[in-house]
Amino acid sequence: MASWDIFCSVVDNFGDIGVTWRLARQLAAEHGHQVRLWVDEPAAFAALCPQADAGLARQQVAGVEVCRWAADWQPQALADVVIEAFGCTLPEAQVAAMRAAERQPLWLNLEYLSAEDWVAGCHGLPSPQGQGLQKYFFFPGFVSGTGGVLRERDLLARRRAFQADEAAQRTFLAGLGVVVQGEERLISLFAYENPGLGEWLDALAADPQSTRLLVPRGRILGDLRQWLGETAELEPGFVARRGKLQLQVLPFVSQDDYDCLLWCCDFNAVRGEDSFVRAQWAGRPLLWHIYPQEEGAHWDKLGAFLALYLQGLSPAAAQALQQLWQAWNAGTGMGEAWRAARMHWPEWRERAQSWCAEQASRPDLATALEQFYQNSLS
Template identity: 60%
Template sequence: MKARWDIFCSVVDNYGDIGVTWRLARQLVVEHACDVRLWVDDLRAFERMCPQINVQREQQWQEGVDVRHWPAQWLATPSADVVIAAFACQLPPEYMEAMAACERAPLWMNLDYLSAEDWVVGCHRLPSVKFKGVQKYFFFPGFRSGTGGLLREAGLLQQRQAFQQDARAQQQFLQSLGVFPANGARLMSLFAYENAALAGWLDVLATDGRATHLLVPEGRILGDMQRWLGVDRLAAGDIHRRDGLTVQVLPFVRQEQYDRLLWCCEFNAVRGEDSFVRAQWAGRPLLWHIYRQDEDIHLDKLDAFLELYTAALSPAAKAAVVALWQAWNTEGDMAQPWKMLLAHWPEVAAHAETWCLEQGLQADLATALVQFYESWI
């Protein structure tokens, strides 16, 4: 019989939480023949990346996944064989009682946030708390051997490489989004939280000697972009030009389309967790806007990733990457770090592809979860 999986997603940061759990749910169904229920407390956020979702329905099937609205007033529901609390969300007390009432307790996992910090390897798959005899386990995605790896669908890297070698396919895809970059223009994407450093970066992009076409999916950075452009409002479809920089606002697109957008671009600025991982699978230089946390503990996570990611770079290229990422995440001056990065572009670009292929040698997150369940039973 198929293993029954329940994945609980409490939407905190609009799209990152649901982005990860939606990808995971679909992959468990398609590649591992699992029976998956995805519980989501905010279907409006889900609708942005799955437009066919009916936000009024309590239950519906989408791409083989049993999508359930996670109501404030929980109804009696049998426990699954595997229960995933994504990003440490709290399960409904009634559901926890249902887990405890099972003749055979389910495998209960806390799927934690992605981190490159050293301690993650030591904590991965360790037991956590118990609830009436039901043991919870830590499960950490990660970049090192000994972690749960990263979300990566079967054949993804081969699809990406084929797409990037097909100029016509890229052109057709961009045209489907209304994107027509000038010949020779640097194509970049920007998906970020609010950031006061944006104006300085846009200034240098507009004057760095090469035309840039910047694609900006709808999101929280648009307010800063409006101020720099001096306009009252930005919406999907808007195009503005200043000197050598063209800014184009894109509508929110499905995850598969966003992947291809990243594959088309020479450089991708991303945020949170889901787009961060997808930018790495694009094999192109990237810039991560990490989610801000109290007491700046997010900067420790940033530094841990940078130390791992830049280990194989020359000292000068490493310094350029680190300077750019730190300036972006501390709202510092972006002009000089961007010029430093451009000076080392060939090495940084080659490294992005190498890093991608090295990470692709590890088991993907969905496979690691299934393997843990099979070893647990």
């Protein structure tokens, strides 16, 4: 058993802690490691993990020791592996202790997920930190030569069983207050603020097929409220209907329940990194709202992913899907883009399933990290 320290600075509420919490659990449960997760905003962690207590400085949850990373952080017993998640800066006292150690730990900078071509060339490269200490760049990714993405060993088996069990899906949705009517199409929506939302909702309201839009509490609710003309905040349980569209606000749910929500839906609009990856494992068509970056750097990342994801589609379907993703991220043109994309629904659904199978054939992120650690010992 090796010991692992994972440091996470919460950015944008849930993305970074979402990834590191899944990783910490998997390293403990599947690889038998002793894992400490250091997080600077315990309240964000508790939102994803309801059994946690945001007021505790240390607690054991799902086999992981979750610790508050406070400003007055003091050196701890050094772990065998130290993960600096997403470029957060380790405490100076931690780095000093690592430099002075007779047996220095493996220091990994876990980077953000990207499909860009240069990622494979930078994955695993060392960065000298003085006095013999090295930091290695570890890049998740979708192709060989990268670190893969998070996937628990039994994830796809659990997903397939759940999607084959209509009674289990109805029971789960009923627990959220959702009772599906007839042949409604289910869509989940978890996104950043987006001025293009109204155009999409107009298209869904005018669509020949009935849609139930399920919206967990989040940043998109302000745009939803504006489209509805509501003056009060939209609380969980709120329901409204416009034409063929019925929308419903859900509570913010745990990670495990969010997985089930994605598995229930025919289409998932997601944001950031964690929900983006989990929507891919759902095997259903998806729409990604990428985190906006300065100088438009996120457009290159979006284009790089689409270059992989759209492979094998007919030219017409690939063009329609690309235009839909671009419209959503640009915040304009969603009505026309949605109407064009839905014409290719069967092909899109088949591609979602084949993409999921392709990614499942690669080592997952936790396994890749484990192998990198084992290689460092030899």
